[in-house]
Amino acid sequence: MEDWIDQARDYLPSDWGSVAGACIAAGLAVGLALLVHRIVFRALRRVARSSESEADDIVVRELVRPTRWAIVALALVLAARTMPLLDTVWQAIAGFVLPALIGWIALSIMQATVKALELRADISIEDNLEARRRRTRLAIFSRMGTFAIVFVTIGLMLLSIPGIRDIGVTLMASAGLAALAVGAAAQPALKALISGLQMALTEPIRIDDVVIIEGEWGRIEDIRTTYVVVRIWDERRLIVPVNKFLEESFQNWTRRESQLLGTVFLHLDPMADVTKVRARYEELIEQNPLWDRRVQVVQVTDTAPDYMEVRLLMSARDAGTAFDLRCQIREAMMAFIRDEMPEAIARRRWEPIDKDEPGILPG
Incomplete structure (x- = not known):
C-alpha cells in the first residue's frame, strides 16, 4: 500500500501541497465572506423594513448582489497575502475583476438613487407636470450615466491586457490618427449623448406627455438615449428617433399643462x-x-x-x-x-x- 502511495506521489506535481493549500484558503475565504455578507444584509433588510420610506428597501435590493461579490473579492485579496500561489492567480485576474466590480457597484448605486428619486415624482396625480419633468430628467441622465459607467469600466478592463494597452499607447503617440479613429468610432455615441443632454435641458417632451407625431395620438412611455417610445391609443408602440423630436415639428398637448x-x-x-x-x-x-x-x-x-x-x-x-x-x-x-x-x-x-x-x- 505504501509503495502504491509513493508511486502516486511521483506522478503529482511538486507543488501539489501549495495548490491544495491555495484552494482550501480560497474556499474558506469565500465561505466566510458569503456568511458575513448574509448576516450584514439580513440586518440591513430588517432595518429597511422597519423604515417607513421605500427608498431604503430599494437601496438594499440594488446593492445586495454587487456587494456580495465585492466582499468575496476582498476576502480573496486578504487570503492571497498569505498564499503566494493564490496571490499569483489573483494578480492575473485582478485587472478584469476589480474594474468590473467597481463599475457594477457604481451602476447599482446610481440605479438605486434614480429609483428612490422616482418615488418622489408620482405621475399618477392629477397635477403631475413637475413630476413628469423630474421623471424625464431622471430617465435621460440615468441612461447617460449608465453609458458612461459601462464605457469607463470596459476601458479599464481592456487596459489590463498588455497587448491592447500597447496598442493604445502607440495610437496616442500619433495624435492625428488617434483623434481620427476615436472621432469616427465615437460619433454615433457622442451624438446620442448630446441629443439626450439637449432633450433633458430643453424638455420638448416629458414622460407621459400627450403628443401627435407621424399622424398618431399617443403618450410618451419611455425616453431612451437614441429613441423615444410612444404608446399609441390602441396600445401599439411607436419607436421614434430622438432627433425627430429635436429637428421636426410635432404636437405636444401637455407642454405646459394637461388641461x-x-x-x-x-x-x-x-x-x-x-x-x-x-x-x-x-x-x-x-x-x-x-x-x-x-x-x-x-x-x-x-x-x-x-x-x-x-x-x-x-x-x-x-x-x-x-x-x-x-x-x-x-x-x-x-x-x-x-x-x-x-x-x-x-x-x-x-x-x-x-x-x-x-x-x-x-x-
Whole structure:
C-alpha cells in the first residue's frame, strides 16, 4: 500500500501541497465572506423594513448582489497575502475583476438613487407636470450615466491586457490618427449623448406627455438615449428617433399643462332652433363629471345652403378625459335631436321648376 502511495506521489506535481493549500484558503475565504455578507444584509433588510420610506428597501435590493461579490473579492485579496500561489492567480485576474466590480457597484448605486428619486415624482396625480419633468430628467441622465459607467469600466478592463494597452499607447503617440479613429468610432455615441443632454435641458417632451407625431395620438412611455417610445391609443408602440423630436415639428398637448379644450360639431338644418340646442347642451355638460367647469360654449360657426355648423366647446382636465367627454356629449346631443328636435336634422331641399313660368324652359 505504501509503495502504491509513493508511486502516486511521483506522478503529482511538486507543488501539489501549495495548490491544495491555495484552494482550501480560497474556499474558506469565500465561505466566510458569503456568511458575513448574509448576516450584514439580513440586518440591513430588517432595518429597511422597519423604515417607513421605500427608498431604503430599494437601496438594499440594488446593492445586495454587487456587494456580495465585492466582499468575496476582498476576502480573496486578504487570503492571497498569505498564499503566494493564490496571490499569483489573483494578480492575473485582478485587472478584469476589480474594474468590473467597481463599475457594477457604481451602476447599482446610481440605479438605486434614480429609483428612490422616482418615488418622489408620482405621475399618477392629477397635477403631475413637475413630476413628469423630474421623471424625464431622471430617465435621460440615468441612461447617460449608465453609458458612461459601462464605457469607463470596459476601458479599464481592456487596459489590463498588455497587448491592447500597447496598442493604445502607440495610437496616442500619433495624435492625428488617434483623434481620427476615436472621432469616427465615437460619433454615433457622442451624438446620442448630446441629443439626450439637449432633450433633458430643453424638455420638448416629458414622460407621459400627450403628443401627435407621424399622424398618431399617443403618450410618451419611455425616453431612451437614441429613441423615444410612444404608446399609441390602441396600445401599439411607436419607436421614434430622438432627433425627430429635436429637428421636426410635432404636437405636444401637455407642454405646459394637461388641461385641454374639446369640440363637438353638429350639422343642423338652417331653420333649427339653436336656443333649444344650447339649453340641452348646458344641461348635459353640467351633469357630466368629466367636465372641469372651465369652458362651455355653443356657437354657430358656419352656414351653407343645406345646413349650419354648430360648435359645442367644452373643457377637461386632460386629453383622455376630453376625448371621452366629447364622445359622451356627441352621443347625447344626437339622441336629443333625434327624439326631441327631428326638424333640426339637416336635409337637402329642391323645388320643381314651374313649366308655366315665363322665361324658364322645361328641362
